[in-house]
Amino acid sequence: MAEPKPRRPLADSTAVHDQVYDSIRQALITGKIAPGVGVSLRSLAAELGVSPMPVRDAVRRLVAERALAINPANKRLSVPSLSAERLEQLELARQWIEPELAARAAPRADEALVRKLKAIDQDLEEALRVGDVDRYMVANHAFHFAIYERAGAEVLLAMAGGLWLQIGPFMRVVFGRVGTGSLPADRHAQAMDALKVRDAEGARRAIAADLSEGMDKMRAAVEAGAGLTVAPTGQTVITVS
Amino acid sequence: MAEPKPRRPLADSTAVHDQVYDSIRQALITGKIAPGVGVSLRSLAAELGVSPMPVRDAVRRLVAERALAINPANKRLSVPSLSAERLEQLELARQWIEPELAARAAPRADEALVRKLKAIDQDLEEALRVGDVDRYMVANHAFHFAIYERAGAEVLLAMAGGLWLQIGPFMRVVFGRVGTGSLPADRHAQAMDALKVRDAEGARRAIAADLSEGMDKMRAAVEAGAGLTVAPTGQTVITVS
DNA sequence: GACCTTGCATTGTGATCGCAATTATCGACT
DNA sequence: AGTCGATAATTGCGATCACAATGCAAGGTC
Numbered sequence: 001m002a003e004p005k006p007r008r009p010l011a012d013s014t015a016v017h018d019q020v021y022d023s024i025r026q027a028l029i030t031g032k033i034a035p036g037v038g039v040s041l042r043s044l045a046a047e048l049g050v051s052p053m054p055v056r057d058a059v060r061r062l063v064a065e066r067a068l069a070i071n072p073a074n075k076r077l078s079v080p081s082l083s084a085e086r087l088e089q090l091e092l093a094r095q096w097i098e099p100e101l102a103a104r105a106a107p108r109a110d111e112a113l114v115r116k117l118k119a120i121d122q123d124l125e126e127a128l129r130v131g132d133v134d135r136y137m138v139a140n141h142a143f144h145f146a147i148y149e150r151a152g153a154e155v156l157l158a159m160a161g162g163l164w165l166q167i168g169p170f171m172r173v174v175f176g177r178v179g180t181g182s183l184p185a186d187r188h189a190q191a192m193d194a195l196k197v198r199d200a201e202g203a204r205r206a207i208a209a210d211l212s213e214g215m216d217k218m219r220a221a222v223e224a225g226a227g228l229t230v231a232p233t234g235q236t237v238i239t240v241s
Numbered sequence: 242m243a244e245p246k247p248r249r250p251l252a253d254s255t256a257v258h259d260q261v262y263d264s265i266r267q268a269l270i271t272g273k274i275a276p277g278v279g280v281s282l283r284s285l286a287a288e289l290g291v292s293p294m295p296v297r298d299a300v301r302r303l304v305a306e307r308a309l310a311i312n313p314a315n316k317r318l319s320v321p322s323l324s325a326e327r328l329e330q331l332e333l334a335r336q337w338i339e340p341e342l343a344a345r346a347a348p349r350a351d352e353a354l355v356r357k358l359k360a361i362d363q364d365l366e367e368a369l370r371v372g373d374v375d376r377y378m379v380a381n382h383a384f385h386f387a388i389y390e391r392a393g394a395e396v397l398l399a400m401a402g403g404l405w406l407q408i409g410p411f412m413r414v415v416f417g418r419v420g421t422g423s424l425p426a427d428r429h430a431q432a433m434d435a436l437k438v439r440d441a442e443g444a445r446r447a448i449a450a451d452l453s454e455g456m457d458k459m460r461a462a463v464e465a466g467a468g469l470t471v472a473p474t475g476q477t478v479i480t481v482s
Numbered sequence: 483g484a485c486c487t488t489g490c491a492t493t494g495t496g497a498t499c500g501c502a503a504t505t506a507t508c509g510a511c512t
Numbered sequence: 513a514g515t516c517g518a519t520a521a522t523t524g525c526g527a528t529c530a531c532a533a534t535g536c537a538a539g540g541t542c
Contacts, residue, residue, distance in 0.1 A: 015316075015495070040523060053496050056524085060298055064305035066399065074504070075256075075524055089396035096337055155330035155407070158307060159400065166396070256525070281493060294526050297494085315534070316494055486541080493534070498527105505522070512515090 017054035031172020067165040102207040104151035106200040258295035272413020277322040343448040345392035347441040
């Protein structure tokens with residue numbers, strides 16, 4: 001315990017608990033932590049090479065954003081497993097807020113944004129080709145939020161971020177199962193075209209369609225019974241049947 | 242400092258940081274803490290008779306829910322002052338999510354719910370008569386969320402709760418200024434009537450109208466210049482002109 | 483008298499310790 | 513050999529301390 005503290009690099013500045021937050025958030029969005037598995041403050045702290053304190057702070061934020069769940073009896077932490085009802089509500093909320101953000105971003109779009117999106121989309125398609133699910137998840141997130149940030153709607157943006165955080169782990173499981181081959185990147189092309197000419201309604205429709213297709217996949221996976229069964233210990237086994 | 246620690250009663254069970262959270266949350270919703278004023282962990286801890294530690298946890302949650310803001314430079318805490326853009330986005334989000342919750346609650350409404358709402362509404366009107374703004378705020382919150390909880394939509398309910406938390410402090414300022422005399426409780430009657438016959442669309446319209454009128458007042462107050470001016474120290478003076 | 487500097491109080495952050503509760507592990511007994 | 517019970521380990525929660533940074537205020541200088 002008298003080690004010189006590895007202290008992982010982790011980006012650059014800001015407070016430690018913010019870096020821890022970003023680390024866990026990325027792990028959740030990209031699905032590096034499977035839904036249902038239990039985590040602990042000390043284990044996360046050890047893994048990140050920090051003291052339990054900043055982890056505790058980061059976990060509080062994530063619990064507040066419902067990206068982590070806390071067993072009311074145990075008081076133990078876990079990644080929430082997604083139920084059909086939860087999925088339905090998250091879908092509804094996303095279908096309302098994300099097209100709205102895209103529509104608001106359209107009038108404020110410029111050439112630089114479109115270029116950035118094009119770069120992200122190329123990376124995304126490359127990830128699809130080589131079947132790198134992690135990279136695809138990161139790129140897809142980057143694509144959507146590059147648009148949403150342009151809307152200049154802080155409150156709505158934060159809400160959208162929270163929704164992705166909640167749906168991220170499950171997306172990863174589904175996409176890892178059905179494969180990424182059939183994912184339609186053409187909706188992204190539609191969105192970029194609409195943004196190029198500052199067509200708000202076009203952007204709204206493109207994002208709505210993109211979401212709709214993605215969520216269809218997830219819903220189909222859930223209804224097909226590819227659910228998550230929670231073992232009595234709290235540990236979760238992902239049944240891909 | 243060697244005092245025997247007053248340790249405020251504070252509800253009943255659960256962890257200390259949850260009780261602290263509820264206390265601050267209530268204070269924000271009812272507007273006991275004015276927008277823009279700076280708070281500190283230690284001052285809140287002293288006021289609640291607890292150590293700074295659980296306050297720190299509670300504040301993390303509230304910051305994550307955007308009910309408290311943290312100055313990126315200072316890293317100091319404050320109640321966020323509401324801007325016109327923020328208000329517009331919060332209104333949009335509320336106008337979408339709260340009527341939706343009301344509509345979902347309608348088919349699940351029963352006599353007990355209507356009775357409960359009636360009791361709350363009577364208390365609300367009494368508060369209006371005597372001009373007790375705090376009591377009105379509490380009752381109004383209770384009325385809406387008694388309905389929303391019935392929707393059985395956990396995710397949407399949490400989102401609605403977050404929105405109230407963000408808009409609460411400002412509501413209080415506005416209502417405290419324009420007086421509560423002209424507030425239309427008849428929308429509540431409409432909502433109760435719709436719930437009584439399980440009329441989803443009626444409930445949706447009633448809540449939408451209720452929100453619309455309330456937000457109109459707030460928007461008018463903002464545009465009339467009854468804004469909040471932040472002093473250089475971070476302390477805020479409420480200009481009721 | 484106005485402005486700058488110096489000192490002190492307060493702030494958030496992180497670390498470490500102790501505690502009670504729960505869980506896991508292993509030994510003992512029937 | 514199987515089941516039960518006791519011990520040890522882990523977990524989250526709260527308290528306290530240390531520290532760097534910031535804010536505030538008093539006092540000094542021009």
